[in-house]
Amino acid sequence: MTESEIERCRKRLEQFLADLLEPLGRRERRHWGSVYVRGLLLDGERKSIEPMAARLPEGNVQAMQQLIGQSPWPWAPVWQRLAQRMTAELTPDPVWVIDDTGFPKQGRHSVEWRGNIPARWADANCQVAVSLHQVEQKKVPSWTGGSTCRKAGRGILSGAPQRHPGGGGVPDEVAMALELIDEAQAWGLRCGVVLADAGYGEVTEFRQGLEARHLPYAVASLPP
Numbered sequence: 001m002t003e004s005e006i007e008r009c010r011k012r013l014e015q016f017l018a019d020l021l022e023p024l025g026r027r028e029r030r031h032w033g034s035v036y037v038r039g040l041l042l043d044g045e046r047k048s049i050e051p052m053a054a055r056l057p058e059g060n061v062q063a064m065q066q067l068i069g070q071s072p073w074p075w076a077p078v079w080q081r082l083a084q085r086m087t088a089e090l091t092p093d094p095v096w097v098i099d100d101t102g103f104p105k106q107g108r109h110s111v112e113w114r115g116n117i118p119a120r121w122a123d124a125n126c127q128v129a130v131s132l133h134q135v136e137q138k139k140v141p142s143w144t145g146g147s148t149c150r151k152a153g154r155g156i157l158s159g160a161p162q163r164h165p166g167g168g169g170v171p172d173e174v175a176m177a178l179e180l181i182d183e184a185q186a187w188g189l190r191c192g193v194v195l196a197d198a199g200y201g202e203v204t205e206f207r208q209g210l211e212a213r214h215l216p217y218a219v220a221s222l223p224p
Contacts, residue, residue: 001041003057013038020085023077032067035059080187087134087189094134096184098177098196101131130173132180134189171203178209191215198222 006013014034021033039052039059046052049068053059067073087094177200184191194217200206201219210217 002043003055006038006041016085020078020081023081024073029067029071029073032060032063036064036067039064083184083187083189090134090136094136094190094192096181096191096194097133097135098180098194098200099131099133100128100173100199102128130176130180132177132184171205174200174203174206174209177206178213181210181213181215185213193217195219 017034017037018030021030024030024033035056035058036052039056040047042052042055044051044055049064050061053061053064177196181191181194194210194215196206196217196219198220201221207217207219
């Protein structure tokens with residue numbers, strides 16, 4: 001978005017952020033939290049503090065770094081409020097899609113994995129995170145055929161990027177997927193059915209985990 005586009009929707013954005021950032025407590029934290037979110041919304045490839053501050057009229061590198069790196073505010077309630085606000089706009093009994101989300105590795109210090117990554121990044125080092133997306137039921141038929149579902153869906157939770165698959169026992173990705181589901185349920189988010197590809201569907205522990213949580217599911221399997 002451009003600064004003028006943000007200005008046109010500033011009142012709606014301010015109302016949204018007033019509720020979202022309430023758990024930050026102090027007025028100063030909520031202010032810089034709002035500035036930080038506007039920095040994320042603005043056009044520009046780099047979303048670290050310094051370039052975002054340079055693009056914002058009231059940008060302040062020190063204050064924004066203090067908020068993100070040092071200020072002891074609780075992030076979980078903010079994440080919960082965001083998920084509840086996003087999912088409230090979808091139709092009843094929406095679908096949860098468990099998937100791996102790949103994105104290019106940035107910098108020298110972030111984790112990387114060259115395993116199961118999107119084809120367009122096949123020659124690049126990538127981070128891969130487990131994610132939980134909520135999707136309207138009317139978009140489900142398109143899930144197997146392309147990107148329509150991904151565009152209609154809303155990412156509500158994401159696990160930490162994985163360096164490589166887990167060893168013995170339950171794979172790291174499966175354990176994290178079940179943890180994301182538990183967290184979403186604890187927040188009171190609705191789920192009609194869980195969908196996943198063969199990367200999860202072939203893992204017995206994942207199917208057993210869904211059954212233990214009394215969640216209906218439809219998962220893919222590898223061809224014989």
